[in-house]
Amino acid sequence: MPKQKIKEKKPKRKAAAEAPEKKFKIYALLRGMHDVLPREEKYWKLLYHTAENLAEHFQFSRIETPLLEEANLFIRSIGKGTDVVDKEMYIFEDRDGNKVALRPEETASAARAYIMHGMWNMSQPVKLWYWGPMFRYDRPQAGRYRQFNQAGYETLGDGDPSADAELILVAHNFYKDLGLPVEIHINSIGVPEERQRYKTALVEYYRGKRSYLCDDCKQRLNKNPLRLLDCKQERCQPVKEDAPQIIDWLEEESKNHFTKVLEYLDELAVPYILRSTLVRGLDYYTRTVFEVYPVVGDTETPTYVGGQQSALGGGGRYDLLVQEMGGKPAPAAGFSLGIERSVSALKQYMDANQIKPPIQKFDAYLAQLGDHARRRALKAINELRNSGLKIDYNFSKNSLKSQLEAANSLQVPYALILGQKEVQDGTIIIRDMESGVQEIVDQKKVENVLKKKLSWFDDDKKK
Ligand code: AMP
Numbered sequence: 001m002p003k004q005k006i007k008e009k010k011p012k013r014k015a016a017a018e019a020p021e022k023k024f025k026i027y028a029l030l031r032g033m034h035d036v037l038p039r040e041e042k043y044w045k046l047l048y049h050t051a052e053n054l055a056e057h058f059q060f061s062r063i064e065t066p067l068l069e070e071a072n073l074f075i076r077s078i079g080k081g082t083d084v085v086d087k088e089m090y091i092f093e094d095r096d097g098n099k100v101a102l103r104p105e106e107t108a109s110a111a112r113a114y115i116m117h118g119m120w121n122m123s124q125p126v127k128l129w130y131w132g133p134m135f136r137y138d139r140p141q142a143g144r145y146r147q148f149n150q151a152g153y154e155t156l157g158d159g160d161p162s163a164d165a166e167l168i169l170v171a172h173n174f175y176k177d178l179g180l181p182v183e184i185h186i187n188s189i190g191v192p193e194e195r196q197r198y199k200t201a202l203v204e205y206y207r208g209k210r211s212y213l214c215d216d217c218k219q220r221l222n223k224n225p226l227r228l229l230d231c232k233q234e235r236c237q238p239v240k241e242d243a244p245q246i247i248d249w250l251e252e253e254s255k256n257h258f259t260k261v262l263e264y265l266d267e268l269a270v271p272y273i274l275r276s277t278l279v280r281g282l283d284y285y286t287r288t289v290f291e292v293y294p295v296v297g298d299t300e301t302p303t304y305v306g307g308q309q310s311a312l313g314g315g316g317r318y319d320l321l322v323q324e325m326g327g328k329p330a331p332a333a334g335f336s337l338g339i340e341r342s343v344s345a346l347k348q349y350m351d352a353n354q355i356k357p358p359i360q361k362f363d364a365y366l367a368q369l370g371d372h373a374r375r376r377a378l379k380a381i382n383e384l385r386n387s388g389l390k391i392d393y394n395f396s397k398n399s400l401k402s403q404l405e406a407a408n409s410l411q412v413p414y415a416l417i418l419g420q421k422e423v424q425d426g427t428i429i430i431r432d433m434e435s436g437v438q439e440i441v442d443q444k445k446v447e448n449v450l451k452k453k454l455s456w457f458d459d460d461k462k463k
Contacts, residue, residue, distance in 0.1 A: 032138065032146030034340075042358050043343045050177045051131060051151040051337075054170050060129035060153050065109035067133065071101035077108040077321055079283025081224050088136040090146075102135035107284070107318065107334055108325075110154045115327035124157030124330075131339075143310065143341050152315075152336030156322065159331030161257050164288045164317055165264030167335055171292055171313060172270045174337060179355070180346050181295040182312060184271065187278040188258040188287050189226075190250045192320070198249035199225050209239045229277040245276040257287050280316060284324075288333065289316035294345040312345060313337035362392040363454055364430075365407035367400055369419040376423050380416070380443065387447045391416070407433060414450065 029035070036044060055062065071091050078085050090102040103109055110128050113119070119126045131151045138144050153170055155163045168184060175182040189195055203225050210218065214233040221228065231240060250258070265272055272290075280289045291314035315335020322330040350357060364384075368377040374395055381391050392410055397403050400417065407415045417429035417438075428446050430453070431438045441449050451457060 030146070032140035032144075034145055034147075040343065042360065043346060044339070046178065046358050047151070047339055047342060047346075048131065050174055051129070054173055054177070055129040055153070058127070058153075058166065058170055060127040060170075063110060063113060063128040063130050064132065065103070065106060065113055065130070067103055067135075068100050069103055069109055069112070071099040073108050073112055073325075074101055074104060077111065077282075077284050077325060078104070082281055082283060084136060084281060088138050090135045090137055104136045105134055105282075105336065106130050106132070106150065106152055107154060107321070107336070110152075110334070111156070111318075111321050111325055111327070111332070114156045114330070114332075115322060115325060120157060120322075120328050120330055125163065125332075126156045127153070128156070129153045143338075143344060145340060149339035150313075150336040151339060152334060154332065154334030156332040157330045158333075159319060161260035161288075162264055164261045164333050165268065165270075167315065167333055168261075168265060168272070168290055169268055169270055171290075171315075171335055171337065175292065175312075175342075178342075178346055180342070180349050183273055183293045183295055184290055185275040185278050185293065186262075186265075186272045186288065186290040187246070187275055188250060188254060189246055189279055189285060189289055189316075190254045191286050194249050194251060194254060195226075195246070198244070198246045201244045201249065202226070202228065205244055206239065212236070212239050226279040227281070229279055230281075240277065243277075246279075247276060254287055261288055280314060284318040284321045285316045286319045287317045290314060290335070292337070294349070310341075311338075312342050359411065362390045362410055362412045364389065364391050364414040364416050364450060365403070365410060365412045366391050366393045366416045366418065367403035367407065368393070368395070369398070369400060369417075372420055372423045373418045377418050380418065380428070380446070384447060384450075387451075389447065389450060404431075414453065416446065416450075 054060075071089070074089060075085050080086065084104050089104055092100060094100050110130070114126060114128075129152065131149065133147050133149050135147050137146055140146060151174075153167055155167060168186070172182075172184060190198070203221060206213070206217070206221050206225070206228055210221070212235065213221070214231065214236050217228055217231050217233070217236050220231070228236075229240065229243065231237075247255075247258075262272070278289055278291060280291070292312045293310060294312055313336055315333070317331070317333040319331040320329075322328070322332060347357075349355075366377055366381055366384075368374045377393065377395075381393055384391050392407075392412065394403065394406055397406065404415060413433055415431040415433055417431060419429075422428050422440075422443075426443050427440050428443050429438050429440055430446070430449060432453075439449075
């Protein structure tokens with residue numbers, strides 16, 4: 001086609017007028033999504049290290065599973081009729097028409113991986129831990145996001161009550177290590193046959209009281225009767241208080257299992273609260289279930305902030321999940337902790353008790369004055385870093401005063417000062433931040449002098 005015949009489309013006037021606006025559109029977040037900003041990093045790091053240290057100590061190995069899985073994996077394991085599956089899953093078709101879902105939790109994925117990679121052939125139990133984002137199309141509100149993070153621990157291939165107790169101990173230690181007071185609520189919801197018999201009794205009891213119930217509970221009565229026990233509405237409380245308790249429907253084996261878990265916890269001095277209305281929202285649980293709540297008030301007279309929304313974490317035993325997913329029967333148990341809620345509870349607690357947030361510790365702050373010095377400074381920082389020293393700096397600050405102020409607020413013990421003169425002389429100034437005493441040293445010797453001052457050589461090892 002000859003060139004001149006190509007007709008260029010004239011931009012519509014309206015579109016042209018809108019163009020600059022479009023170019024500068026400031027995008028907002030999707031509803032229920034949030035950024036984790038640098039100012040939060042210290043808390044997130046602290047939680048991550050705590051979770052990782054516990055995993056190492058109790059020998060859980062890290063597993064990472066995809067964010068996207070076949071939707072049926074979650075529908076079958078978590079169960080139809082649960083809020084997570086019926087209302088909260090991000091479900092869609094991919095370009096090939098496969099029904100996929102963003103994972104709403106990770107237990108089902110861990111069980112899938114256990115089966116798929118033949119982990120039942122390994123020495124049992126297989127202990128896995130994870131940390132990562134989960135997705136639930138929930139109604140956003142305080143502490144409830146559509147993308148949030150969980151840390152979780154799963155023990156697969158072990159039906160002994162000691163496995164339940166070990167997991168509860170890890171949850172307890174997680175918050176103990178963070179210094180955040182929590183309460184652990186525990187219950188047993190038995191095996192499916194026991195639970196079925198209990199549900200029948202519960203429905204029978206509630207049917208007789210239908211006219212006293214809130215609208216939600218009237219629906220729960222038909223759809224998911226165990227959730228009747230979760231109701232927070234004032235008008236339903238008297239009915240709930242007199243409802244039959246699941247513990248009375250447990251057979252010998254389930255009762256024994258629960259008693260042993262509690263005995264272990266007593267032995268470990270892990271405090272817990274028996275809560276007969278605790279049922280958890282997902283279908284796959286059997287026997288032990290537990291949840292962790294932050295404690296408000298002083299430790300003498302603690303009161304827990306009850307309710308679904310304030311739980312920091314939860315979990316339980318799921319002995320039938322692996323076999324229901326087509327694997328060789330493998331009893332299992334696990335739990336997960338919400339990171340956003342834990343960070344927020346920790347911050348609230350620290351604020352209320354005037355505890356300072358953790359700060360990253362540096363060995364020294366390098367202050368530079370002028371272009372030459374800045375160039376030499378970057379090299380020096382890299383050399384000191386290679387020798388294991390942690391040096392902070394800020395090249396956007398030019399005055400010595402502002403750099404020393406920064407060093408002060410970071411509470412570093414020493415500042416290293418590099419000006420034009422020092423660059424020419426091949427020296428550097430070491431300033432003791434507490435006493436203000438300064439010393440000029442050869443640049444080649446700064447590493448050793450600093451390490452000596454930091455007492456790195458005292459016990460013949462690095463800090
Ligand atoms: P679950 O298995 O649903 O009990 O979730 C375990 C923990 O994950 C909860 O106790 C919360 O701390 C956290 N969590 C669950 N759903 C959300 C959400 N929508 N937003 C933030 N955190 C959540």
